[in-house]
Amino acid sequence: MTKPLAPTRLRILDAALDLFGSRGFEGVSLDEIAVSVGVAKQTVLYWFASKDELLRSVVAHTSEELIAAVEAAARNSGEGFSGIEAVVKAVFRPAVRRPALLGLVRELNRLGPDISAVLTAQLGPLVDRAVAWMTNEMQAGRLRRGDPRLTLSLVYATVVGVATEPEALRMFGWEANATGLRRLRAELLAFLRAALAPAAD
Amino acid sequence: MTKPLAPTRLRILDAALDLFGSRGFEGVSLDEIAVSVGVAKQTVLYWFASKDELLRSVVAHTSEELIAAVEAAARNSGEGFSGIEAVVKAVFRPAVRRPALLGLVRELNRLGPDISAVLTAQLGPLVDRAVAWMTNEMQAGRLRRGDPRLTLSLVYATVVGVATEPEALRMFGWEANATGLRRLRAELLAFLRAALAPAAD
DNA sequence: GGTTGTCTCTACCAAATGGTAGACGACTGT
DNA sequence: ACAGTCGTCTACCATTTGGTAGAGACAACC
Numbered sequence: 413m414t415k416p417l418a419p420t421r422l423r424i425l426d427a428a429l430d431l432f433g434s435r436g437f438e439g440v441s442l443d444e445i446a447v448s449v450g451v452a453k454q455t456v457l458y459w460f461a462s463k464d465e466l467l468r469s470v471v472a473h474t475s476e477e478l479i480a481a482v483e484a485a486a487r488n489s490g491e492g493f494s495g496i497e498a499v500v501k502a503v504f505r506p507a508v509r510r511p512a513l514l515g516l517v518r519e520l521n522r523l524g525p526d527i528s529a530v531l532t533a534q535l536g537p538l539v540d541r542a543v544a545w546m547t548n549e550m551q552a553g554r555l556r557r558g559d560p561r562l563t564l565s566l567v568y569a570t571v572v573g574v575a576t577e578p579e580a581l582r583m584f585g586w587e588a589n590a591t592g593l594r595r596l597r598a599e600l601l602a603f604l605r606a607a608l609a610p611a612a613d
Numbered sequence: 614m615t616k617p618l619a620p621t622r623l624r625i626l627d628a629a630l631d632l633f634g635s636r637g638f639e640g641v642s643l644d645e646i647a648v649s650v651g652v653a654k655q656t657v658l659y660w661f662a663s664k665d666e667l668l669r670s671v672v673a674h675t676s677e678e679l680i681a682a683v684e685a686a687a688r689n690s691g692e693g694f695s696g697i698e699a700v701v702k703a704v705f706r707p708a709v710r711r712p713a714l715l716g717l718v719r720e721l722n723r724l725g726p727d728i729s730a731v732l733t734a735q736l737g738p739l740v741d742r743a744v745a746w747m748t749n750e751m752q753a754g755r756l757r758r759g760d761p762r763l764t765l766s767l768v769y770a771t772v773v774g775v776a777t778e779p780e781a782l783r784m785f786g787w788e789a790n791a792t793g794l795r796r797l798r799a800e801l802l803a804f805l806r807a808a809l810a811p812a813a814d
Numbered sequence: 815g816g817t818t819g820t821c822t823c824t825a826c827c828a829a830a831t832g833g834t835a836g837a838c839g840a841c842t843g844t
Numbered sequence: 845a846c847a848g849t850c851g852t853c854t855a856c857c858a859t860t861t862g863g864t865a866g867a868g869a870c871a872a873c874c
Binding site: 436438517528543556561563565566568569571573579580583584586600603606609612 | 737
Binding site for chain 3: 845846847848849850851852853854855856857858859860861862863864865866867868869870871872873874
């Protein structure tokens with residue numbers, strides 16, 4: 413605990429997340445990252461052996477945080493849709509405020525399996541648990557029946573799509589302010605609730 | 614029949630769409646595009662004055678096609694959810710088969726307003742008509758009531774999310790073959806139908 | 815045959831990029 | 845006072861990038 417709040421290394425990780433997430437790995441130069449942090453390019457290379465390693469570190473660091481948030485939410489969540497609601501709520505604000513968070517996930521897909529493997533390894537168990545939970549809830553009649561994995565994928569795709577495309581949402585007339593954010597979240601939850609509600613029979 | 618179908622210019626547009634869409638504008642060099650087409654880099658620059666103009670052309674060309682498909686589907690579509698179903702079906706296959714199609718849309722967001730304006734101008738009227746249609750269907754009770762623009766955004770986000778993240782879907786255990794594609798489409802439509810179904814009352 | 819215009823090529827350039835080498839200062843423990 | 849190491853810097857390099865200049869192949873039209 414020698415360096416309390418934001419030592420250079422963390423500030424670099426932070427800036428790199430935003431830049432990689434918003435403009436892509438190849439679209440950002442080490443120098444840009446350095447300038448945005450307020451250090452020299454070589455300071456970045458002092459902390460991270462290469463640009464690739466910087467990306468790997470950003471992914472590892474970021475996914476740890478996100479996964480922790482999701483797991484915490486999942487632990488305290490209830491049955492049926494409220495379980496999903498808790499997780500979505502936990503992810504929604506940071507994700508929309510900072511599209512880079514989930515944008516980075518997309519970024520991985522274009523950088524070959526060796527890098528996305530870092531994330532897959534971390535996410536695998538979480539996905540499995542989620543699928544098991546979903547299967548159970550479907551069988552109990554608390555969620556609409558369907559392929560649990562695909563349904564989960566669709567929930568994921570919806571949330572990620574919303575969170576990573578503010579520009580597209582603006583195209584539909586959405587305004588990116590606090591009110592817009594609240595409304596979007598409310599509509600997203602209503603949308604997902606309807607999509608997952610068990611068929612009335 | 615020397616160059617009947619794909620003259621150089623079109624082949625370049627085609628290759629550029631795939632490369633830009635999958636690896637990002639900055640992640641692809643002119644040389645790569647040229648090689649993948651089988652010509653020299655300078656041939657690319659002969660057809661398109663600069664890399665920027667190439668991107669603009671790809672966007673214009675691609676969005677024309679997509680928009681035409683959407684409009685055709687929208688014209689023949691029915692009321693309520695079947696109207697949306699028709700459009701989603703029209704977009705789904707080409708979009709999933711070729712993630713670059715919609716991936717390009719995301720790509721635009723990171724390239725400044727001057728480029729995404731090309732697309733916005735083309736999409737604007739279509740979006741307005743879709744919103745008007747949706748408002749009408751909601752009021753008629755054929756779709757679940759809600760903010761028409763936001764609901765539309767969510768449908769869009771879901772489809773785009775699904776279409777542009779095959780890697781993420783694979784993380785959830787989805788397999789990218791013909792059967793997987795069919796199942797995914799069926800589940801997507803069921804998901805959207807449930808999400809948009811009018812509240813039973 | 816000559817001219818013109820289209821299309822593709824080789825050769826080259828200036829700028830930017832990721833990365834290396836090594837110096838300078840600040841702080842540590844001895 | 846001194847050696848060491850931590851963190852940052854300036855200076856530099858090799859490669860790649862987008863882009864320019866100009867020549868050659870080839871067809872069509874005169």
